[in-house]
Amino acid sequence: MAQSKQLTRWQRLRLRLMRATVRGLACLPRSFVDKVLVPTLDWLLYHLVKYRRQVVEENIRLALTDCSPAEQKAIARRFYRHLAELMLHEARYAYGSDEQVRQLFRLEQTELLDQLYEAGHRQIFVLLGHIGPWELMGSSALHLDQSRYQLHVIYKQLHDPVADQLTHEMRERHYAHCIEMKQLARDILRHRTQEDSSRMQIYCLLADQTPDYELVRYATPLLGRTTPFITGWSHLATKLAIPLVFYQIRLDTEAKQWVGTFRLLCEHPSSERQYQLIDEYVTLLEENIRLAPHRWLWSHRRWRFDPHDFAGVTYSPRCHDQEQE
Template sequence: MIKKGLSRLGTFFLYLLSLLPFWFLYLIADLLFVILYYITGYRRKVVQENLRNSFPEKTAEERKLIERKYFKYMADLMMETIKSVSMSEKQVRKRMIPTNPELVDHYFKNGKSILAAAGHYCNWEMACLSFGFLTDKKRLIVYKPQSNEVFTDFFNRIRSRFGATMISMKQTLRKMIEYKNELTFTVLASDQTPVKHEINYFTTFLNQPTAVFLGIEKLTKVVDCVVIFYRIDLVKRGYYTYTFVPLVEEPKLTKPYEITEVHVKYLESLIREKPEYWLWSHRRWKVKPEDIQK
């Protein structure tokens, strides 16, 4: 009860903080960067290890530059995520702009539902808001519930306030089958880490054996929808574009694991292009193939 009360107090504080203008939140972000990077060293060892293993071909100086850029962007992302709590539709439309929405119309006109793979790259939270008014068809965002139910419910309400429907990861297949006769646009994170007992497949991602979910591949074959990648690019501070990149249009004609490899490799190419915008402070490689074989 005390924990829930504190969590609700925390969400109220986030709401109040979100009412501050962007320029003021970016001043806080500049200070937060100094605190995270220079004073507390928040997860710097995790970031350094991940970068070292992912880019062994780069020099120590190159990896350090990526590390610093990452923490700089992470501070911005934290403040932008807080701002998303109260952003208006007008603000979202101004700051998160689609480059090729006609692709969505093309697939829908041809009677094809869409499943989009996305990564924890650039501002995925603002993209969730923009996704809400992308189309008038059913929009589904798949989420992985967190341990804190209050914060999970709070952010799900924020993400869905422009029309998207939030679906727990474990309910995804049932919901997509339920909506099989409707045109839907579903978004899933392609770089989540499966829990140990749910790992069925490893691929090579950023130079390392990496456990990946097979959900995108399984879902698209069941409902026969196209697979695209939901690419987000930073234009300038606080302003983004997003692009839909076609990956697989005939999922039932693919070989086992082919769809998984395609979306994982695309995310890797995006990260290699501009690595500072991916979530390097996450312990993505904590489970190794030898841990499963034991």
């Protein structure tokens, strides 16, 4: 909470109002949220505000070429309903009781973490994409033995200090710790020397973000489009021998629960495989997206940069295979 002291008086007031609003949403009956608020926000986003509609529809049109125009339009329309659900249910994910959050989602293949722990690993990267309620990853500590595992959420600081403070608080509500992306390498090294060696440090990272313009280094095909990816995590993993795990997100419609599944990406990264690891991550990411395309965050401008405009970009061999096709 030390961050709030750096805010101005007006910003602290905004923070209190926003915090009260979010907590109020968390207290509303879920049936009221789903039947009244979600359809209303969905209509506002799609019809009135038209929130990034051009970006969403263009992304889907160019990426999901195996779908007909009618199917693409349906996916775009379903995306806004999903986005409304995410925005309104995020309060429940953060401010619900531990038991309520446990009922919202479950973890599968947690024995993979136990296997890595027993093999002597005390730091791992868990990679995921902007699919479904990705913020629930920060609450995964509720399903883990906290005497054995410490979960960290890696985030990029928001420009609005009030929104950044509130988001930071919400992500730490269920025993996770937040680490700003620029501090990740320093904290990993600090954990190696200062933390209790009996606990495994789990670093959760949304790895499908677009790198900043000056940081574009590697591009590989995603949904048929040459796409730049952040590379910092692969560099750290290979340099510090940190195992990589993919976190798949899906919805169990029968149980009405979100499901997070751990899948091993690589236990022993090596410098020779640094970029290959990104390709393997993208393969799993695309597989996860295609389970339910409307649940990926299509409103991000992931293809705003043309990688061919950068002289120092390394291209995946898959890019050449794609061009030959």
